[in-house]
Amino acid sequence: MTKKYFTDFFRLGWRLALVDFKLRNEGSYLGNVWYVINPLLLFGVLYFVFVDRIVSEIENYPAYLIIGILMFNFFSRTTLELTGIIRESMLIKSFAFPRESLVLSVVIKHLLAHLFETVVFFALLTFLGISFLWVLLYVAIALLFAAFVYGVGLILSSVTVYLVDLGNVWQFFSFLLFFATPVFYVVEQGTMVLAVNMFNPLYHFFTVAREIIVYETLPSSMSIGIVLAAPIITILVGQIIFNRCKGRFAELI
């Protein structure tokens, strides 16, 4: 990969992301407010369903829940769209450009939406006693999380071209992941759920974000290590798989 390849990759990824971000809510009366309405409704439902059962057990539960919902929504929306991004892109049949920029564009588009949601919700969090300084640190966590999602996206987007069923499987898997990952509940020490979540990168991203922002404590070194390593490993593995698949994209779609 040359310097020009990287330049074109970032430039095109950014341009396509801005275009799709602009077009997403074009003609909509509420526009970008929809980015906030969805997690707000989910927050409202989950909060009132669990207000009697969990709220008393978890310190600052509203902040705990908001971070879980926002991060899971970002992961879920982005990866679901990525399963179809190569398969449905006619650009591939007409232009020779870095194919990875399509994946990058989806991640950037959803990251922009995620940061927009985050600003709105974190303004709320400051009323719940969260220090704005720690909130700023979330941007760094969000960028690492986006890099991890990009790596996952490289795998999903390329393999789906060959295995169309993967799109449906991933949709079901995301649904399971919502319940398997502590988005709205807390995992107790010594339980099977915790043992399973040790292998779930989402759990470690959520834990690091919550420990730092909500509880102002230093996360465990294992969680920090996984949050730093997961993006590198997924991008490396993803790029290898993507490189093996991309030569035939224009033929197969």
Added chain:
Amino acid sequence: MSITVNSISKRYTIGSHEPKSVLQQLLSVGGTSTQKRTLNVLSDISFELRPGEILGIVGNNGCGKSTLIKIVAGILQPDSGSVTIEGRVVPLIHLDTGVKARLTMKENIYLAGTLLGMTQKEISQKFDDIVRYSGLDSFVHTKWYQFSDGMKQKVVFSIGIHSNPDVLLLDEAFSAGDEAFRLKSIETISAMADSGVSILMVGHNLGSMAACCDRTLWIDGGVVKLQGKSAEVIAAYKKL
């Protein structure tokens, strides 16, 4: 040489689905009922293109012209053989796929320009020239879906020729534009070739091809049937 195509071949595996009843479809779930066959689209194609030369490619539908131009553009990969290109390649193929229907002409110029490898600065510098050449100055802020096919082709062709190509690849470049724009495009292509740009053209408008191209390649059934001076090759192709 600007382009050296050395003995390239390309095969496609084509599936054919026979119509089935709902019961047959349910019974065949999990099984591969699609019959597949291999189609040799291109076999042992070689040619060279010098700087400033215009090469035309003619042939019937399905003969492999578009596959060949896509391989040269780097969109498809050949099964065997090689393509060597010197300089910046600008492919103008299925142009409407590089733009978005809900964007304005201005926004689409920036999008398509980026897809063709131009920087934001380059597009801004060339923007007025692109619009002026297309002749659609009063539609800059009009949404793309309100454009006719001919208008779209004018804009995209204009973006392509202003993107500083060393090698320009044109697939059906004159299929939708009006006669005045077709003549203007032919003049532009000739002028670009005079300044050293190599141009590879695929099309069915034999009049335009004969007017533009120095040499022409006639492809039939995936192999080169004839190549040489445009007038001779196109005359032979017309007799078929």
